[in-house]
Amino acid sequence: MELEAPVRGLLESYKSMAVGGLNLLNPEDLSKIRAIAIQTDLDLSDGPIDGVEISDVVIGDVPVRLYRPPTDGDLPLHVYIHGGGFILGSALSDELDGLLARRALDAKCLVASVEYRLAPEHRFPAGVNDCYAAFSGLLADAERYGIAREVVTVGGGSAGGNLAAVVALMARDVSGPRIALQLIEIAGLDLTDSSRAWRNPSLGHDSTREADVAWNDLHISSPSERVHPYVSPFFAPNLEGLAPAYVMNAEFDPRRDECEAYVARLRDAGVHAVSRTMNGHIHGSSMLPDWQPARDWRAEANAVLASAHEATLAGRDVELPSA
Numbered sequence: 004m005e006l007e008a009p010v011r012g013l014l015e016s017y018k019s020m021a022v023g024g025l026n027l028l029n030p031e032d033l034s035k036i037r038a039i040a041i042q043t044d045l046d047l048s049d050g051p052i053d054g055v056e057i058s059d060v061v062i063g064d065v066p067v068r069l070y071r072p073p074t075d076g077d078l079p080l081h082v083y084i085h086g087g088g089f090i091l092g093s094a095l096s097d098e099l100d101g102l103l104a105r106r107a108l109d110a111k112c113l114v115a116s117v118e119y120r121l122a123p124e125h126r127f128p129a130g131v132n133d134c135y136a137a138f139s140g141l142l143a144d145a146e147r148y149g150i151a152r153e154v155v156t157v158g159g160g161s162a163g164g165n166l167a168a169v170v171a172l173m174a175r176d177v178s179g180p181r182i183a184l185q186l187i188e189i190a191g192l193d194l195t196d197s198s199r200a201w202r203n204p205s206l207g208h209d210s211t212r213e214a215d216v217a218w219n220d221l222h223i224s225s226p227s228e229r230v231h232p233y234v235s236p237f238f239a240p241n242l243e244g245l246a247p248a249y250v251m252n253a254e255f256d257p258r259r260d261e262c263e264a265y266v267a268r269l270r271d272a273g274v275h276a277v278s279r280t281m282n283g284h285i286h287g288s289s290m291l292p293d294w295q296p297a298r299d300w301r302a303e304a305n306a307v308l309a310s311a312h313e314a315t316l317a318g319r320d321v322e323l324p325s326a
Contacts, residue, residue, distance in 0.1 A: 048101030086161030164190025207255025
């Protein structure tokens, strides 16, 4: 299958952003690649987002950006965790404002985007702990933020999808707040990159196994941590009791294999889980602003969230679309 022009352009941009001779352990080089990665001119709103209130708060020590649609009363909470390979990205950079304002409107919820600490300055478990602290802290102060405490979902893309899955694991492990749905998009869930896809480079792959492992290793302190369940959720020994999961994959993303394997393990553990492959996509192409399949991806994610929020508010089990 031939990739469409916008997707080919995205692959070219990945090549141009390749760190090459940059040393990500050098603060000056790291600052350069972070500046290149931030795109505040993206419009991912997919239509009018009038009336969405955007505000910045601090939960404990963790900055969080809130998106509240123009609706009276308490709202479901959706905790969103941005991607960027644990190293790039920011909840406070404005680049996600259109995407998350649209999500707040379409899914009829308060969206909370977490500004977690980034590697390599802050390695595991710093970012993981920030995400969980924001999640639990918002719910602990639900009345102040107008949150319907009984309805919370988590989600994120790429590294953010990994962290969303980890938050769901942590909530289960510590008997924390009940999560209605985990919406996981293009996530690396096995940071050993051991799947067949990673070992067999193919059309549309955004990185090599060697480069991806080296990048992800900046998130951890030693290779032995690659299989820690809060680094690679795929290696959690027990997945029983986790929140339902809708896992969205790109057809040509090497991470697709590990996402599908994770969904299979969730199902074996009795968890309601769906693996959804979006045809024609590569890693990150769901964030293309002017490509209809990307708009379709974003609309589907928001529709799944809206359905989960509605069902949970009504006291019903969450039902997920079949793949």
